[in-house]
Amino acid sequence: MKYTIGEKKNGQVTIEFVLDAKDWEAEVEKAYQKHKGSYKKEGFRQGKVPRKILEQTYGEDVFYEDAFNDSFPAIYTDMLNKEKQLFPVDYPAVAVSKMGKDGVTFTATITLLPEVKLGAYSGIEIAKKSAKATDAEVKAELESLQEKQARYVEITDRPAQNGDLINLNYSGSVDGVKFDGGTAEDQELTLGSHSFIEGFEEQMVGMKIGEEKDLNVTFPTPYHSKDLEGKPAVFAVKLLGIRAKELPELNDEFASSVSEFETLKDLKADLKKHIEEHKAEHAEIEAENKLVEAVVNNAEVEVPQSMIDSQIDHTIQDMSQRLAYQGLRFEQYLEYMGTTMADFRKTREEDARRSVKTSLVLEEIIKAEGLKVTATDTKKKIKEIAEATKRNITDVEREVKDGGEDYLKNTILSEKVINRLKELNNIK
Numbered sequence: 001m002k003y004t005i006g007e008k009k010n011g012q013v014t015i016e017f018v019l020d021a022k023d024w025e026a027e028v029e030k031a032y033q034k035h036k037g038s039y040k041k042e043g044f045r046q047g048k049v050p051r052k053i054l055e056q057t058y059g060e061d062v063f064y065e066d067a068f069n070d071s072f073p074a075i076y077t078d079m080l081n082k083e084k085q086l087f088p089v090d091y092p093a094v095a096v097s098k099m100g101k102d103g104v105t106f107t108a109t110i111t112l113l114p115e116v117k118l119g120a121y122s123g124i125e126i127a128k129k130s131a132k133a134t135d136a137e138v139k140a141e142l143e144s145l146q147e148k149q150a151r152y153v154e155i156t157d158r159p160a161q162n163g164d165l166i167n168l169n170y171s172g173s174v175d176g177v178k179f180d181g182g183t184a185e186d187q188e189l190t191l192g193s194h195s196f197i198e199g200f201e202e203q204m205v206g207m208k209i210g211e212e213k214d215l216n217v218t219f220p221t222p223y224h225s226k227d228l229e230g231k232p233a234v235f236a237v238k239l240l241g242i243r244a245k246e247l248p249e250l251n252d253e254f255a256s257s258v259s260e261f262e263t264l265k266d267l268k269a270d271l272k273k274h275i276e277e278h279k280a281e282h283a284e285i286e287a288e289n290k291l292v293e294a295v296v297n298n299a300e301v302e303v304p305q306s307m308i309d310s311q312i313d314h315t316i317q318d319m320s321q322r323l324a325y326q327g328l329r330f331e332q333y334l335e336y337m338g339t340t341m342a343d344f345r346k347t348r349e350e351d352a353r354r355s356v357k358t359s360l361v362l363e364e365i366i367k368a369e370g371l372k373v374t375a376t377d378t379k380k381k382i383k384e385i386a387e388a389t390k391r392n393i394t395d396v397e398r399e400v401k402d403g404g405e406d407y408l409k410n411t412i413l414s415e416k417v418i419n420r421l422k423e424l425n426n427i428k
Contacts, residue, residue, distance in 0.1 A: 003079055005086075011304055013086070014109045017075060024067070024103045031067035064099055068106075076108060087113035090306040111304045116364040119298025122424035126294070128287040131280035133272045141271045142250060145258050152243035159206045160242050162192035166204065167240040174233045182233075186240065200235065212238045222338050287427045288418055292358060295421060299361045303353050311352035312345050362417050371416045373409050381412055 001023055006014040019027070029051070037047035039054055054062055072094065080086060092108040099105075152165050160166055166189055172182030191201050199217045207213060215235040223229040248254050255267040320330040334344060365371075382400060386393045400408050 001075060001078075005083065008112065011114055011302060012109055012111050014107050015079065016105065016107050017079075019071075019075075019104045021102045025101075027067040027071040028063050031063040031070055034070065035063065035066050060101070061099070068096070068099070068104065086110065089113050089304055090310065111306050114302050114304060114360065116360050117300040118361070118364055118368060119295075119300065121295040121298065121365055121421065124291060124294050124425040126287050126291050126425065126427045128427050129279075129283040131276050131283050133275040133279065137275050138268055138272050141275065142268070146247050146250065146254075149248050149254070149258060150245045153246050155242040155244050156209065158242075159208050160191060160204055160239060162205060163245060164191050165189070165243045165245070166191060167242075168204070168237050169240065170235050170237045172233050172235045174228065174231050179228060179233075182235075197233075204237065204239065207237075207239045209239055209242060212236070222336060224336060288422070291421055291425055291427065292362070292418070295365070296354075296358050296361045299357075299364070301357055301360050303356050303360070307356045308349060308352045309345075311356050312348050315348055315352065316344075362414070365421070366413055366417050369417070369420050371413060371420060373412045373416075377412050377416075378408065381408060 001017065001019050003015050003017045006016070032051045032054075036049060036051070036054070039049055039058075040046050041049040041053060041057065044050075044053070051063075076092065080088070088110045090111055092110045094106060094108050096104065096106040155164070168187055168189060169185045170183065170187065172179060189195060189201065189204075191205060194201065197217045197219060200215055203213070203215045203217075213236075215237055216232065217235065218232045219225075219228045219230060221230040248257075250264060252263045255261050255264040259267050259270070261267045261270060316330060319333070323330055323333055334341060337344075339347075378400075382393060382396050385391075386396045389396075
């Protein structure tokens with residue numbers, strides 16, 4: 001087998017392969033031996049029909065396609081093992097120009113890993129947000145604790161109002177016909193929560209216990225049920241009961257009941273501390289992202305469309321898995337969102353381009369800075385994972401050896417390149 005590498009152009013290179021008659025005959029014979037069991041011929045046991053008989057019956061090229069498909073992966077891989085400077089990013093486009101007894105000639109057009117021209121990736125200044133907690137943030141955390149300790153008391157002396165937890169019966173109909181899922185009894189609803197169709201809760205404000213009323217609403221567009229989407233409906237409701245939320249008083253007694261602190265002052269101090277820790281962590285991540293974005297913007301790289309398409313494929317696969325946990329198919333999600341697969345892919349293209357470019361630039365910096373993963377790095381990371389997940393180190397090591405080595409290595413390298421960028425630049 002011989003091959004000739006063409007000139008690199010627009011991020012691609014075309015390689016012409018030539019198998020002479022002898023090499024091609026060897027591949028055809030292999031194909032015959034592998035696939036002869038698929039053919040029947042009167043007078044012969046299945047799998048025992050001579051090759052010559054099969055070629056006379058079905059044509060001399062009967063095994064050509066199988067021979068080519070079976071041999072191409074090894075031929076292609078052998079070439080790549082020899083040509084270390086070629087880094088394909090996807091499967092090649094193959095075209096056969098000649099195929100017969102005297103041999104085969106074909107081409108494989110490869111999209112290559114693009115060249116990355118690094119710009120400035122040091123000396124960049126990034127402003128980091130303040131991590132100081134405000135009085136309003138501390139108050140919001142206190143109110144959240146207060147909400148968790150709230151209790152509901154029965155109300156009998158006034159109509160329903162926003163914030164009340166009510167009990168009701170309802171029965172919905174469209175054009176006088178009840179629909180599936182539109183009827184329920186003794187249901188709970190917090191007025192003002194916008195849990196029901198727009199207009200439903202608003203019309204219940206002011207109702208008294210035992211009162212019955214017809215609520216006129218319109219189903220939104222889009223809606224998960226196409227039969228109801230955009231249609232006017234009537235819900236016959238009856239208010240069964242009203243309960244109002246009662247919040248505990250914010251004092252030392254409250255503090256000791258919801259925490260290990262004896263005073264409200266100490267509880268506030270602890271909440272402030274945790275808020276600032278969270279804000280500091282968030283600010284650090286945000287600053288790192290801004291730094292990476294600046295470094296990527298300074299670099300030049302032509303991202304191949306095939307890499308963009310592959311990134312979008314990964315996005316769709318990830319979304320499909322998450323939707324499956326909710327009992328939805330990706331096609332249903334597209335329908336609900338009122339879009340098509342083509343339009344969805346188009347909206348994701350710029351994000352995919354940015355994601356691929358970021359990966360390529362960071363990989364180039366890893367090479368430029370000579371960053372590597374050592375045995376010490378691996379042991380340290382495995383220990384961190386074991387401690388974070390409260391597992392035995394041996395179990396994590398086994399998991400890594402059973403197929404997680406590349407993921408672990410990439411995780412460590414990602415952390416190293418981010419830390420190196422932070423050393424080379426100024427986050428303040």
